[in-house]
Amino acid sequence: MSETKLTEFAGVVDQQAEQGSATKITSWALTMYRWSQWLQSPRPYLMVIGFAGFLGFWYLAVEVWKLPRFAEMPGPTQVFGEWFSKDPTYGLSVFTPEYYLHIWVSTRRIAIAFFLATAIGVPLGLFLGWSVRFKQYVFPVFELLRPIPPLAWVPLAIVMFRGSETPVIFLTFLASFYATALNTMLGVESIDVSFVRAASCLGAKRWQVFRHVIVPGALPFIFTGLQISVGVAWFSLVAGEMVSGQYGLGYLINTSYTMVRYPTIVIGMATLGIVGYATSAAIRLLGNYMMQWRMRELSLGAAR
Amino acid sequence: MNVQAIESARATQSATFAAAKGRVRIVDAVKIYGVQGGGGVLAVDHCTFDVPPGEITVVVGPSGCGKTTLLNAIAGFHSLSAGSIYLDDEMLCGPGKLKAEPGPDRVVVFQNGALFPWKTNIENITFGPVMQGIMSRAEANDKARAMMTDAGLRGIENNYPGEISSGVRRRVEIVRALMNDPKILLLDEPYRALDSLTKSVMHEALLEIFYKNRVTIFFITHDLEEAIFLGHRVVIMTTRPCKPKKILDIDIPHPRNYSVLTNKRFREFMEETAAAVHEEAIKAFDAGERER
Amino acid sequence: MNLGGKIVARVMPLIMGENFWRGIVSIVVFVMFWEVGSRSQALFGFAFPWVSQVPPPTAVALEMFHLIQQPSFWVSAYLSTLRVFEGFFAAMLVGIPLGLAMAVSRTFYGIAFPVFEVLRPIPPLAWVPASIIFWPTQELSIAFVTFLGAFFTIVINVIGGAQSIDVRYFQAARSMGSSTWDIFRRIILPGVLPSIVVGATVGVGITWAVVVAAEMISGGGSAGSVGGASGGGLGFFIWNSYVGGSYTQIVAGMISIGIAGYMSSAALRKLGAWMTPWLAEG
Numbered sequence: 001m002s003e004t005k006l007t008e009f010a011g012v013v014d015q016q017a018e019q020g021s022a023t024k025i026t027s028w029a030l031t032m033y034r035w036s037q038w039l040q041s042p043r044p045y046l047m048v049i050g051f052a053g054f055l056g057f058w059y060l061a062v063e064v065w066k067l068p069r070f071a072e073m074p075g076p077t078q079v080f081g082e083w084f085s086k087d088p089t090y091g092l093s094v095f096t097p098e099y100y101l102h103i104w105v106s107t108r109r110i111a112i113a114f115f116l117a118t119a120i121g122v123p124l125g126l127f128l129g130w131s132v133r134f135k136q137y138v139f140p141v142f143e144l145l146r147p148i149p150p151l152a153w154v155p156l157a158i159v160m161f162r163g164s165e166t167p168v169i170f171l172t173f174l175a176s177f178y179a180t181a182l183n184t185m186l187g188v189e190s191i192d193v194s195f196v197r198a199a200s201c202l203g204a205k206r207w208q209v210f211r212h213v214i215v216p217g218a219l220p221f222i223f224t225g226l227q228i229s230v231g232v233a234w235f236s237l238v239a240g241e242m243v244s245g246q247y248g249l250g251y252l253i254n255t256s257y258t259m260v261r262y263p264t265i266v267i268g269m270a271t272l273g274i275v276g277y278a279t280s281a282a283i284r285l286l287g288n289y290m291m292q293w294r295m296r297e298l299s300l301g302a303a304r
Numbered sequence: 305m306n307v308q309a310i311e312s313a314r315a316t317q318s319a320t321f322a323a324a325k326g327r328v329r330i331v332d333a334v335k336i337y338g339v340q341g342g343g344g345v346l347a348v349d350h351c352t353f354d355v356p357p358g359e360i361t362v363v364v365g366p367s368g369c370g371k372t373t374l375l376n377a378i379a380g381f382h383s384l385s386a387g388s389i390y391l392d393d394e395m396l397c398g399p400g401k402l403k404a405e406p407g408p409d410r411v412v413v414f415q416n417g418a419l420f421p422w423k424t425n426i427e428n429i430t431f432g433p434v435m436q437g438i439m440s441r442a443e444a445n446d447k448a449r450a451m452m453t454d455a456g457l458r459g460i461e462n463n464y465p466g467e468i469s470s471g472v473r474r475r476v477e478i479v480r481a482l483m484n485d486p487k488i489l490l491l492d493e494p495y496r497a498l499d500s501l502t503k504s505v506m507h508e509a510l511l512e513i514f515y516k517n518r519v520t521i522f523f524i525t526h527d528l529e530e531a532i533f534l535g536h537r538v539v540i541m542t543t544r545p546c547k548p549k550k551i552l553d554i555d556i557p558h559p560r561n562y563s564v565l566t567n568k569r570f571r572e573f574m575e576e577t578a579a580a581v582h583e584e585a586i587k588a589f590d591a592g593e594r595e596r
Numbered sequence: 597m598n599l600g601g602k603i604v605a606r607v608m609p610l611i612m613g614e615n616f617w618r619g620i621v622s623i624v625v626f627v628m629f630w631e632v633g634s635r636s637q638a639l640f641g642f643a644f645p646w647v648s649q650v651p652p653p654t655a656v657a658l659e660m661f662h663l664i665q666q667p668s669f670w671v672s673a674y675l676s677t678l679r680v681f682e683g684f685f686a687a688m689l690v691g692i693p694l695g696l697a698m699a700v701s702r703t704f705y706g707i708a709f710p711v712f713e714v715l716r717p718i719p720p721l722a723w724v725p726a727s728i729i730f731w732p733t734q735e736l737s738i739a740f741v742t743f744l745g746a747f748f749t750i751v752i753n754v755i756g757g758a759q760s761i762d763v764r765y766f767q768a769a770r771s772m773g774s775s776t777w778d779i780f781r782r783i784i785l786p787g788v789l790p791s792i793v794v795g796a797t798v799g800v801g802i803t804w805a806v807v808v809a810a811e812m813i814s815g816g817g818s819a820g821s822v823g824g825a826s827g828g829g830l831g832f833f834i835w836n837s838y839v840g841g842s843y844t845q846i847v848a849g850m851i852s853i854g855i856a857g858y859m860s861s862a863a864l865r866k867l868g869a870w871m872t873p874w875l876a877e878g
Contacts, residue, residue, distance in 0.1 A: 046706025054711045072729050133618070140619035141626045147861070148854040149805035151812060152831070155838030155846045160646040197381050198418035202432035202484065203408040212435070216422040231717065238719040239809045250722065254813075257725035265729075269722045276717030293422050293464040 030296075074263040082263040083270075090261040092252075102268075103275060105247040109165075110233050110279065113172035117229060121180030122222060128181070129188025130214055142181070150175040150236040154243055168240040168248075175236040176229045183225025187218035220294060223287030227280050234276045249275075325392055326488035326520025328355035328378060333387035335373050347373045349545035350387070355488070355537075357392075360514060360521040362531040364581065365541030366588035371524045374546070375490050378522065379412050380404035391487065408432055411481035412490045416497060417473050419465040425476050426452070426461040432484040444483075451479050455513060471502040475509055482513070488520040495530070504562060507533055515559055528581050532573050533564060540580055543588040550580050627653050651844040659844040660851065669833070669852075676829040677856060679807045683742025684800055691747045692792060695754025696784065705755075712751065720745040720806050724813060738810045745806035746799035750792070757791020758784060790875060793868030797861050804857040807831060830856070 038044070055076055061067045062075035074082075082088050086095050093099065128135045128142075150171050157167035195217060199209045241250025249272050256264040288294075335348040347370040355361045365371045376382040378389055378396065380403065388398025396404040411432070419428050429452065430444035439447070452458060455475055465473050474494055481489055495503045507530065514521060525531055531538045532554055540550040556569050564570050631654065632639065633647030643649075663669045698705040698712075720741050727737040765783050774782070811831025830853050837845035869875070 042703075043706050046703060047710040050707040050709075050711045051714075053707070069730055069732075073726070136618040137622045141622050144623065144626075145854070147801070147804075147857040148850050149801075149808045149857065151805060151809040152834060152850045152853050154812065155834055156650065156843075156850065158838070159843060159846070160649045192416075192418070194414045194416065194418040195420060197379070197406065198412065198414060198420075199431070199435075200406040201379055201408065201411050202480070203436040204431075205435075208435050212423075212431070213420065216420070219422070234717070235719040235721070235805070239721045239813075242721060242724070242813055250719075253722055253725055257728070262729065265725050269718050269726065272722050273714060273716075273718040276719070277714070280717065291422070293466055296464055296467055 072262070074266055079263045079266045079270075083267050090256070090264045092261075092264050092267060099267075099271075102247055102249050102252045103271060106237060106241070106249045107275065107279075109169050109172060109237055109248065110230070113169050113237070114176055114230055114233050117173050117176035117180050117233070118226065121177045121229075122184050125181040125184025125222075125225075126188055126210075126214065126218065128185040129218070130210060135185075142178075146178055150232075151239045151243070154240065158244060164244055164246060167244060168237065171240040172233045172237045176233040179229040179232050180222075180225050183228065184218060184222050187221025187225070188214055190221065191217040219287075219291055223283065223291070226283050226287070230279050230283055231276065234272070234279070238272065325357055326355070326486075327357040327392050328488060328520075328522065329390040330354070330374065330378075331388050331390070331398075333374065333377065333389065334385045335370065335377065335382070336385045346545040348377075348384075349547050351547055353539055353548045353551060355520065355522050357520050358518050359536040360523060360534055361537045361539065362523045362525060362535035363539045363541060364525055364528055364531045365546055366543050366585045367526055369541050369544045369584075369588065370546035371541055372492055375412070375492050375522065375524055377404070378488075379410055379490055380406035408436065408484040409487045410490055411484055411486045412492060413474070413477050413481055413494045415493045417465075417470065417477060417494075419473055419477050419480070421465050424462050424464055425457075425468070428465065428476065429480045429483055431480065436484075448479075448483060451483060452476075454516065455479050455509070469502075471498055471506055474498070474506060478510070478513060482517055482519065486519060488522055491521065491523045493524050493526065496525070503530070508561060510534065511558075511560060528574070528577060529565070532570060532577070533560065533562075538577070540577060541584070543584045543591065549584065550577065552577065651847055655844045656847045656851070659848040663845070663848055663852075668828075672828045672830050672833045673852065673856060676804075676807055676811065676831065676853075677860075679738060679742055679811075679829065680800065680803050680860065683739050683807070684746050684796075684803045686739070686743045687746035687750055687799060687803075688792075688796065690743075691750035691795075692754055695751040696758060696788065698751070699755045699758030699788075700784070712748075716748045720802075721809050721813070724810060738807070741810050742803055742806050745802045749799040749802060750795040753791045753795025753798075754788055757788040757795075760791075761787035786872075786874075789872050790868075793864070793872065796868065797864050800860050800864055801857060804853065804860065808834075808853060811835070 059076045062070045062073050063077060082090065083093055084095075085093050088096065091098065124138075128139060153171055153174060154167065157170045161167050161170060191214065195213050196209055199213045204212065237248070238250035238253075241248040242254045249268050253265050253268040253272075256262070256268060331352055333348050333351045334346075336344040336346050351374065363371050363374070373382060377384050378391075380396070383403035384397055385402070386399075389396045389404070390398075391410070395401070419425075420431070423431070426445060426448050429448040430439075430441065433439040433444045433447075434441055449461065452461065455478075457472065457475055457479065460468055460472070460476075465476070468476075477494075478489070495506050498506060511534065523531075523534060532552075535554055536558075538552045538554060539548050540552070541547065542549045552573065554573060556564055556567060556573075630647065630650070631652050633644045634650050634652035636642065636644040636648045694708075698708055723741050723744055724737070727740045728734070731737040731740055761784065765787065766779060769779050769783055807829065808831035811829040812835045830849055834846055834849040834853075837843075837849060
């Protein structure tokens with residue numbers, strides 16, 4: 001958008017928001033507006049400084065000054081060279097199919113575990129929050145098992161489930177499930193009681209209140225919980241892959257270490273970061289899409 | 305003021321509103337908030353008064369005095385510890401049935417607004433009839449649009465409550481309540497969170513809606529001026545535990561508009577009641593009342 | 597009132613409440629189901645799918661009874677707990693000032709936060725090999741990974757807490773003539789404290805998970821010992837029990853970790869409540 005068009009546009013948004021009247025602006029336009037605002041602020045440039053600083057320090061410490069502790073570590077040129085080379089020394093780069101195999105295996109495990117955890121955790125959390133009686137019965141058992149860290153389940157999982165794939169998925173599922181169920185429950189409990197009362201005095205029956213008030217009302221919390229849950233899932237998955245299982249990014253990192261392929265370790269870590277971030281962002285975007293009403297409320301600052 | 309004399313005067317006037325419904329009688333209501341195994345807090349102490357049908361009754365009192373408890377008892381959100389409440393000669397709650405059922409004959413408009421943020425304005429308004437299954441969505445939408453136009457709310461049907469100002473939100477909430485043709489509209493300090501300029505606009509808007517619909521209104525506030533401006537009858541409550549201290553019939557004629565504020569009769573009412581309200585306010589302050 | 601009287605006064609209302617008994621009922625049902633499931637082969641002639649592989653609760657209870665009498669168990673527990681708190685306090689020491697700096701200075705936030713956000717999704721355990729390469733000793737490398745686990749959570753919570761301090765407190769303080777240092781000490785620090793407590797309580801849970809994982813990985817691991825078995829800890833104990841085929845010990849170990857983790861969180865919560873008395877509503 002050109003300079004003048006942008007200021008006009010901004011003026012329209014401000015004006016309409018001020019009048020407290022309806023705005024006819026589409027979500028797309030809003031997004032573009034916010035993007036352009038961001039680009040005009042100092043933030044993108046600070047970000048560049050930050051990354052440059054980080055990468056620069058890494059480069060200097062390993063390859064130029066050769067600081068003692070950093071002696072064995074691979075430097076950024078080595079890592080990036082390896083990562084993007086057509087013929088990598090250690091056999092793994094963006095051009096090798098093996099790389100994508102590992103990514104696919106890990107992602108697949110996450111997907112299965114996460115969907116299972118959501119399918120079971122969200123309804124459970126909803127009921128825990130909605131029915132006091134249900135919570136009295138179920139929550140103590142839930143809380144009893146929760147402090148046991150996911151990885152402590154590994155040996156038991158290996159004993160309980162046959163094969164090498166299922167224990168890893170079970171582990172990931174467990175961690176994810178707890179985060180989802182807990183956050184969903186908190187979401188339901190944080191719904192203002194006035195909404196439930198309003199619905200009942202408008203003639204809604206209990207199941208209607210559940211469907212039209214509780215579920216949409218808890219949605220913001222549910223999505224926050226899902227983002228946390230996917231993060232926890234990655235955490236457990238990597239742990240599980242390092243201990244048992246075949247293929248996958250955790251396995252890759254571990255074997256790269258034992259086979260003294262250090263740059264590949266960093267490639268694995270970086271890939272984990274990217275994929276982890278992408279899954280989190282995907283959930284966040286899905287949440288934004290499903291909660292249009294919230295996005296509009298937040299972007300117009302109409303908390304009056 | 306002789307309550308009986310007023311009652312008989314009311315009875316004759318009520319003849320004109322013979323078709324009006326929503327007469328609420330509160331008889332000897334008592335509410336104790338219990339602490340398990342320990343002392344309770346007496347919120348409402350043998351409260352008795354009437355809400356005449358087809359009129360606006362305003363209950364005024366200091367914060368925390370128990371007036372919201374009364375409203376919640378009528379609406380069916382809280383139970384009474386003793387006493388009874390009747391709606392059009394039918395017992396809502398009383399001995400043997402301490403808690404009424406919430407229902408669309410007694411719709412509430414809440415203090416901080418309870419429009420569902422995840423539904424559009426028109427979805428909110430049609431919520432009642434659609435949930436009860438008494439209208440199809442199309443019919444409900446038509447009626448909703450008509451009522452919104454009537455209330456000056458055209459154009460925002462498909463927006464979300466988060467996109468409009470709080471004054472407009474209140475009006476949408478009132479229309480949502482009226483869609484259900486309630487016998488009585490219960491308003492729990494609905495304008496408390498608004499600035500006084502918006503408030504004055506809201507008052508006139510509420511009166512307009514009242515004149516068109518003639519629904520019984522039970523309104524709670526701590527603002528004496530608001531009470532006298534809006535009400536046919538004003539009930540001044542003591543501080544907790546609450547009991548009617550003074551009941552006034554405001555004989556300023558309807559329809560009223562904001563010029564009433566400078567009216568002589570209005571000022572006379574203010575003088576008459578200000579001392580009483582102030583006295584209760586001081587008691588409440590000394591008792592360290594906290595806002596709920 | 598004597599101590600006995602005090603205990604009775606606290607416990608009686610608890611026992612009289614119905615939710616206490618409902619909770620007990622479900623726990624009992626759960627344990628019974630577990631017991632029956634474990635012995636399903638013997639009881640019914642066929643084995644329930646997964647539960648039957650698990651040792652029964654009675655056996656586990658017996659095992660625990662034996663374990664708590666062995667000093668080596670307590671040594672393991674002590675080692676793990678030590679690692680948890682080392683990493684945890686290091687994370688607090690570095691994380692709180694960093695978080696505060698990011699919350700206070702927009703410029704610093706702009707520079708540091710994107711890098712922080714890029715590193716955050718990398719699971720702490722993925723750092724293990726890199727950590728082993730970098731640090732001279734095994735202990736330090738585990739400590740570093742543990743530190744990472746709690747660090748990110750604490751920083752995020754500190755930033756969130758600092759940003760949510762009502763701006764009117766600052767305005768009030770300025771209008772009363774406070775210096776910047778005063779504002780920091782009397783408004784920012786107490787205002788951030790509740791978030792620090794929340795971050796700490798969550799962070800300690802993560803730290804436990806990381807410690808157990810790190811102990812398992814360095815003690816065992818499918819890829820062979822990553823760095824050689826250096827020293828015990830409960831995670832190592834569980835892994836060892838698995839390798840040694842003693843399933844009851846596995847479960848006993850899991851329960852011990854669960855208890856230890858729960859107690860750490862509870863202790864932190866109590867400490868937090870003590871440090872923020874204004875939050876306890878009267």
